[in-house]
Amino acid sequence: MEKNxxxxxxxxxxxxxxxxxxxxxxxxxxxxxxxFCLCCPTLYEMGMKRRDANxxxxxxxxxxxxxxxxxxxxxxxxxxxxxxxxxxxxSLENKLPLSQFDxxxxxxxxxxxxxxxAYMLTLAKIPAEAVKRTSDFPxxxxxxxxxxxxxxxxxxFDFFIIGxxxxxxxxxxxxIMKAKLSNLNKQEILTKLAQIxxxxxxxxxxxxxDKKGIVKIKGSVKSQVIRDLDRAFFPTKLMISNIxxxxxxxxxxxxxxxxxxxxxxxxxxxxxxVRERRVQTxxxxxxxxxxxxxxxxxxxxxxxxxxxxxxxxxxxxxxxICSSKGVEVEVENVGCDNELNSKILKQEDELVxxxxxxxxxxxxxxxxxxxxxxxxxxxxxxxxxxxxxxxxFFMVGLPYETAEDLMExxxxxxxxxxxxxxxxxDENKLQIVVQTSVFIPKAFTPFQWSAFxxxxxxxxxxxxxxxxxxxxxxxxxxxNPTESAVSAIMLRGDREVxxxxxxxxxxxxxxxxxxxxxxxxxxxxxxGIDSSKYFAKKDIKDVLAWDxxxxxxxxxxxxxxxxxxxxxxxxxxxxxxCSNCGLQARGLCKYxxx
Amino acid sequence: xVIVKIRKVRDGIFIDxxxxxxxxxxxxxxxxxxxxxxxxxxxxxxxxxIKSIEYVALKTELGAKEVEDALQNNHPSWLExxxxxxxxxxxxxxxxxxxxxxxxxxxxFIAEEKKLKEYFESGKQYIIKKADxxxxxxxxxxxxxxxxxxNGVVTIVAATEDFDVEAFAKSMTKALEIxxxxxxxxxxxxxxxxxxxxxxIDEYL
Numbered sequence: 001m002e003k004n005x006x007x008x009x010x011x012x013x014x015x016x017x018x019x020x021x022x023x024x025x026x027x028x029x030x031x032x033x034x035x036f037c038l039c040c041p042t043l044y045e046m047g048m049k050r051r052d053a054n055x056x057x058x059x060x061x062x063x064x065x066x067x068x069x070x071x072x073x074x075x076x077x078x079x080x081x082x083x084x085x086x087x088x089x090x091s092l093e094n095k096l097p098l099s100q101f102d103x104x105x106x107x108x109x110x111x112x113x114x115x116x117x118a119y120m121l122t123l124a125k126i127p128a129e130a131v132k133r134t135s136d137f138p139x140x141x142x143x144x145x146x147x148x149x150x151x152x153x154x155x156x157f158d159f160f161i162i163g164x165x166x167x168x169x170x171x172x173x174x175x176i177m178k179a180k181l182s183n184l185n186k187q188e189i190l191t192k193l194a195q196i197x198x199x200x201x202x203x204x205x206x207x208x209x210d211k212k213g214i215v216k217i218k219g220s221v222k223s224q225v226i227r228d229l230d231r232a233f234f235p236t237k238l239m240i241s242n243i244x245x246x247x248x249x250x251x252x253x254x255x256x257x258x259x260x261x262x263x264x265x266x267x268x269x270x271x272x273x274v275r276e277r278r279v280q281t282x283x284x285x286x287x288x289x290x291x292x293x294x295x296x297x298x299x300x301x302x303x304x305x306x307x308x309x310x311x312x313x314x315x316x317x318x319x320x321i322c323s324s325k326g327v328e329v330e331v332e333n334v335g336c337d338n339e340l341n342s343k344i345l346k347q348e349d350e351l352v353x354x355x356x357x358x359x360x361x362x363x364x365x366x367x368x369x370x371x372x373x374x375x376x377x378x379x380x381x382x383x384x385x386x387x388x389x390x391x392x393f394f395m396v397g398l399p400y401e402t403a404e405d406l407m408e409x410x411x412x413x414x415x416x417x418x419x420x421x422x423x424x425x426d427e428n429k430l431q432i433v434v435q436t437s438v439f440i441p442k443a444f445t446p447f448q449w450s451a452f453x454x455x456x457x458x459x460x461x462x463x464x465x466x467x468x469x470x471x472x473x474x475x476x477x478x479x480n481p482t483e484s485a486v487s488a489i490m491l492r493g494d495r496e497v498x499x500x501x502x503x504x505x506x507x508x509x510x511x512x513x514x515x516x517x518x519x520x521x522x523x524x525x526x527x528g529i530d531s532s533k534y535f536a537k538k539d540i541k542d543v544l545a546w547d548x549x550x551x552x553x554x555x556x557x558x559x560x561x562x563x564x565x566x567x568x569x570x571x572x573x574x575x576x577x578c579s580n581c582g583l584q585a586r587g588l589c590k591y592x593x594x
Numbered sequence: 595x596v597i598v599k600i601r602k603v604r605d606g607i608f609i610d611x612x613x614x615x616x617x618x619x620x621x622x623x624x625x626x627x628x629x630x631x632x633x634x635x636x637x638x639x640x641x642x643x644i645k646s647i648e649y650v651a652l653k654t655e656l657g658a659k660e661v662e663d664a665l666q667n668n669h670p671s672w673l674e675x676x677x678x679x680x681x682x683x684x685x686x687x688x689x690x691x692x693x694x695x696x697x698x699x700x701x702x703f704i705a706e707e708k709k710l711k712e713y714f715e716s717g718k719q720y721i722i723k724k725a726d727x728x729x730x731x732x733x734x735x736x737x738x739x740x741x742x743x744x745n746g747v748v749t750i751v752a753a754t755e756d757f758d759v760e761a762f763a764k765s766m767t768k769a770l771e772i773x774x775x776x777x778x779x780x781x782x783x784x785x786x787x788x789x790x791x792x793x794x795i796d797e798y799l
Binding site: 009010020024244245291295325326 | 605617628
């Protein structure tokens with residue numbers, strides 16, 4: 001295999017993607033009791049940076065008696081060579097064909113990657129449809145943040161882990177080990193797995209259609225929550241990628257969950273309750289990773305500076321280790337917040353504000369109630385501290401959006417320009433970039449019933465903003481609305497969507513750097529998928545594809561939040577007051593009255 | 595100062611210069627050499643697709659043994675750590691590395707030894723380069739310091755600067771009309787300029 005592989009690699013671009021053998025990787029034995037491969041449905045250089053996949057890889061390889069190999073989506077040139085040479089897609093560690101593993105796990109982090117999953121299975125000569133896979137094939141499961149609406153992939157995967165995956169993955173491997181010793185067949189193994197809380201086995205759950213043909217899944221699957229993050233596994237060493245290792249960094253996760261309650265954000269609800277790691281734990285995790293993996297950068301993953309009140313304390317404790325080793329620290333989603341005032345922080349020269357909506361009214365509706373005055377104060381402070389780069393993030397197509405709301409995006413950019421002008425003689429030094437995307441309604445949010453505005457309307461609104469910004473000399477970067485439309489279908493999709501994922505992958509709809517959204521819509525049409533069904537506004541009485549997943553936050557709470565949005569009412573952050581989202585009932589929330 | 599001798603092997607030929615520097619720097623960091631930009635210097639890197647010997651100079655308080663042990667424990671499978679040497683002269687300058695010994699081999703060379711020897715004896719060696727859509731022959735004979743042909747293996751000592759060994763191999767086989775499928779190129783040795791004479795870096799160490 002190895003000689004043959006070198007010959008194949010000579011013919012492809014970036015052969016280092018397919019080599020494996022990275023520094024700091026412990027060799028994985030070929031005689032493990034459970035052969036487990038973690039598949040990242042994205043290119044090597046992106047997959048190596050995905051945190052969920054990294055955590056799971058080390059979790060399994062650091063445990064005695066467990067092991068995991070890796071596989072990433074190959075670029076099309078490599079796929080062509082594999083097919084030409086009759087080589088099945090293989091793992092990086094032992095170059096083992098994926099079909100020879102007992103268990104394949106796919107991380108779900110981006111919805112457009114769904115197509116890459118079917119593509120990888122095809123290259124591995126494994127049927128993409130679960131029903132076509134006998135006991136001779138590996139069991140295939142998915143985990144990660146997008147598994148909260150598993151239905152678009154329900155016909156592809158044998159099972160899903162719903163919620164925090166660290167403890168669950170170990171339970172799954174244990175169950176498979178036992179099943180192998182007992183010589184159980186696929187059906188019997190799935191039946192055992194279905195008994196574990198947090199595991200969803202689509203083939204074993206009862207699906208009924210009502211008179212209107214709407215599919216309803218009977219039963220319920222409870223998402224899993226690690227209550228004590230200090231106890232959760234965290235890698236102390238990360239391998240050095242064969243490509244792009246210069247941009248890698250150590251990372252720590254001080255909090256999981258977000259109590260801000262932004263009404264468009266799925267992660268903010270499904271990852272509740274907010275859980276924090278102790279500062280000492282974080283310092284020890286950061287130190288281990290820096291020392292063991294040779295990083296000169298440390299990223300602190302946070303939804304916002306406010307999400308972790310002990311951030312300043314953490315930075316103070318990190319200072320000696322980072323200073324002595326020349327390590328620079330970046331805090332995600334904080335930008336140039338100079339109140340932190342730490343010498344180890346990377347000096348950001350750009351102020352980044354994720355405002356999402358142009359008007360104060362709409363920001364209240366989405367529950368991100370920043371006033372125009374507050375925004376301008378933050379910008380002015382940044383100007384006073386020497387910043388002249390501002391990046392603003394907005395969405396179009398938010399529920400209850402009007403033309404005035406869009407106009408206010410342009411007006412806000414203009415106000416920032418004028419503010420700069422009032423303080424500086426050379427206004428040419430100011431760089432404002434407005435980044436606009438299209439709102440995509442997501443499962444488990446108060447806006448899960450809202451409409452996706454459609455491609456034409458999105459183009460119209462994005463065009464309006466682009467024109468307005470260009471008139472005032474502000475740079476605009478817009479997303480591709482056709483791609484957003486595909487995302488809208490995937491994120492609120494049902495089982496019907498599976499067939500166009502499989503067919504799309506066959507016809508070249510792949511997220512490998514040049515996603516062809518128009519081709520997807522051709523495929524969807526050929527598969528008889530009515531896109532408008534997935535874009536349309538839903539009634540709160542409608543059955544939703546993900547209704548059977550219990551994330552702890554109740555449907556009634558989402559309805560209540562939707563009503564408050566309609567009345568321009570905001571809801572306080574969890575840390576300030578409990579909004580009775582439903583987590584108390586599961587005894588998980590520290591802010592509630594549980 | 596510690597000088598580490600390493601070799602890219604097997605599929606390591608696919609690691610390009612930029613990634614090679616980054617990976618080895620990270621490994622040195624793990625070994626305990628910090629502030630990498632000021633303290634780590636590389637010998638002139640070989641291009642990808644070539645098995646090669648490389649040297650890394652580290653300004654560090656650590657001893658060669660400590661550095662070597664740490665690197666032996668953590669290196670990628672495509673890299674061999676061949677040794678680490680203490681150098682008490684703290685100013686070893688990698689720009690002193692001026693030449694490299696390459697071997698070029700393939701099955702087809704065995705039957706063409708005479709032709710190959712005559713080519714080197716002629717004193718006229720060229721690399722064909724494309725410039726403005728036209729092929730131009732660039733004389734590189736002054737970049738090749740010595741050559742030999744034995745058992746189908748061409749060995750040359752050539753400059754590390756302004757000499758592309760891969761392009762040379764292609765131009766040479768084209769000029770000699772030898773049809774080759776795949777030439778294996780390996781950089782075996784590096785030389786420093788010691789008062790106008792080439793000295794094997796290993797002897798210096």
